[in-house]
Amino acid sequence: MLDTVFIGLSLGSVLLLVALGLSIVYGSMGVINMAHGELVMIGAYTAVLSQIYLDINLFAAIPLAFVICAGLGLLIEKLVIRRLYNRLFDTLLATWGVAILLQQAIRLEFGLSFFGIHVDGLGPGLQSVTVPKVLSEPIMLGDFVLQPYRTFIILISIVLAAFTWFLMYRTRIGQQVRAIMRNKEMAAACGIDVKKINALTFAYGSGLAGVAGVMMSGFKTVMPDMGSAMVVDGFLVVVVGGVGSLVGSIVASGVLGQLTSFVAFFSNDIIARAVVFAVVICIIVWRPRGLFNYKGR
Amino acid sequence: MLQLESVNSFYGGSHILHDINLEIEKGKIFAVLGRNGVGKSTLLKTIMGLTSSMTGKLLLNEDDLSTKTTFSRARAGIGYVPQGREIIPDFSVKENILMGRFADINGKVEIPELVPELFPYLMDNLNRAGGLLSGGQQQQLAIARALATNPDILLLDEPTEGIQPNIVEQIEECIITLNQKLNLTIILVEQNIRFAKRASHGFVFLDNGRVVLTGKGAELTDELANKHLTI
Incomplete structure (x- = not known):
């Protein structure tokens, strides 16, 4: 049973990393970023490629993936999203387009070998990451088997969630992001450069997605469409937790992670997914703005 | 100017x-008047x-x-104080005020000097959520936030609208004090003609998005107001 709780915690941790970025970006910019999952995928490929070509391990791949995905996010914001502010459906379609573009670009370069097809110049099979030895050998604690890699994922998520909280609630840049989330016009009238802060927010959210990708590369097959499912799960967390709510994202990812883990333990993954969707539907019917949203006069 | x-x-x-x-001189209060929707x-x-x-x-x-x-x-x-105040409800009073400091990028991140004198209630409730304040207190907060931008000119959009009468007087006094102590230029959109007559050095009447009359504060009479404000 403790194993199940632990698996739920690690699932929730990856969900949290994906959802944090989505939540901040949607909350401050009103952009539903359909390419967020592909940024997770790019993060995972960064881990794979850096291991092969730069001979660096998973620990070093974390900051590298953050920087690469943040840079890519900055580029997407400047080239696409900035031109489509306040046009929800247009940004949705445009970011979906970006998602397909990224997915196909990666599939062209690295993806064919997954199907056993090897074409010269299109790259070798690059679908797995070797987890450092210190994270791969289970530790026995009485009857409980502690999986170091899952523990590592949980710790990284806690550290990044705490850092994000600090950034958002204890720094002037975080105050600007929160002000834009609540009232963009008034934020600008108070001297906040909304475009610049939005670009930085998007880059930070993309960087978090990259870290989530590195984390996933250690226990999931790295493939071009691995991010598509993640973006759906991430949005479930955002919707349940409440848009822009850090606490909401933490609670929702914990609840959904545990729910998936427990239902899968007693039945299977498919039923677990169905149950998660049913619970999410019930929650949004009961609280359309999520479990945690702000109130005021 | x-x-x-x-x-x-x-x-x-x-x-x-x-x-x-329009030309609005430095250190003057300028009233913008007219019916709703003009x-x-x-x-x-x-x-x-x-x-x-x-x-x-x-x-x-x-x-x-x-x-x-x-x-x-x-x-x-x-500096801008919008109609409806638009303070951030889940920000504390202090955070709401300090939002204005983003406009003064080289200045210190601290509450402007005049705020404790003008709005002692805000200073006693710095950690309270802005959304929990009354309408009048929120109006004070919106003015304090605009002051934090260190403005040369302050735009006030119906600052006394929807506020209980005893607080209206405080807000009016505060606006006059700001003008006199800081030599702050103020553009005041106001339906309250009594206050506009008392405070303004100049005025403009708008109708259908056009200027129909401008004048000095002393020239603002009840007859003019009746002529341009009655429906």
Whole structure:
């Protein structure tokens, strides 16, 4: 049973990393970023490629993936999203387009070998990451088997969630992001450069997605469409937790992670997914703005 | 000095303000008057850069702000207190006030000197959520936030609207004090003619987005008000 709780915690941790970025970006910019999952995928490929070509391990791949995905996010914001502010459906379609573009670009370069097809110049099979030895050998604690890699994922998520909280609630840049989330016009009238802060927010959210990708590369097959499912799960967390709510994202990812883990333990993954969707539907019917949203006069 | 030269303002395809020409001298209170829907709030939003687009010239102390974004105008010295106050409900009183400091990028991140004197209630409740304050207290907070931008000119959109009478007097006194102590230029959109007569050094009546009459404060009479404000 403790194993199940632990698996739920690690699932929730990856969900949290994906959802944090989505939540901040949607909350401050009103952009539903359909390419967020592909940024997770790019993060995972960064881990794979850096291991092969730069001979660096998973620990070093974390900051590298953050920087690469943040840079890519900055580029997407400047080239696409900035031109489509306040046009929800247009940004949705445009970011979906970006998602397909990224997915196909990666599939062209690295993806064919997954199907056993090897074409010269299109790259070798690059679908797995070797987890450092210190994270791969289970530790026995009485009857409980502690999986170091899952523990590592949980710790990284806690550290990044705490850092994000600090950034958002204890720094002037975080105050600007929160002000834009609540009232963009008034934020600008108070001297906040909304475009610049939005670009930085998007880059930070993309960087978090990259870290989530590195984390996933250690226990999931790295493939071009691995991010598509993640973006759906991430949005479930955002919707349940409440848009822009850090606490909401933490609670929702914990609840959904545990729910998936427990239902899968007693039945299977498919039923677990169905149950998660049913619970999410019930929650949004009961609280359309999520479990945690702000109130005021 | 703030100058508007042949200013037109638009919300999308709707042409709201037509050929506005105004000159507002430094250190004066200037009242913008007119019936509902004639473009008074739009005039302030246009000055702040919050409408979809504008044509014409907007000069603050001879700096051309016509093509500047909202945040650049705030940093150039335009402070804004919108209708409905628009404070951030889940920010503390302190956070709401300090939001204004983003406009003064080289200044210290601290509450402006005059705020404790003008709004002691706010100073006693710095950690309270802004959304929990009464309407009058929120209005004080919105003014304190605008003061934190260190403005040369303050745009006040119906600051006494929807506020209980005893607080209205406090707000009025505060506006006059700001003008006198800081030599602050104030553009005041106001339905309350009594206060406009008492405080303003100059006025403009708008109708259908056009200037129909301008004058000095002393020339603002009840007859004029009746003529231009009655429906």
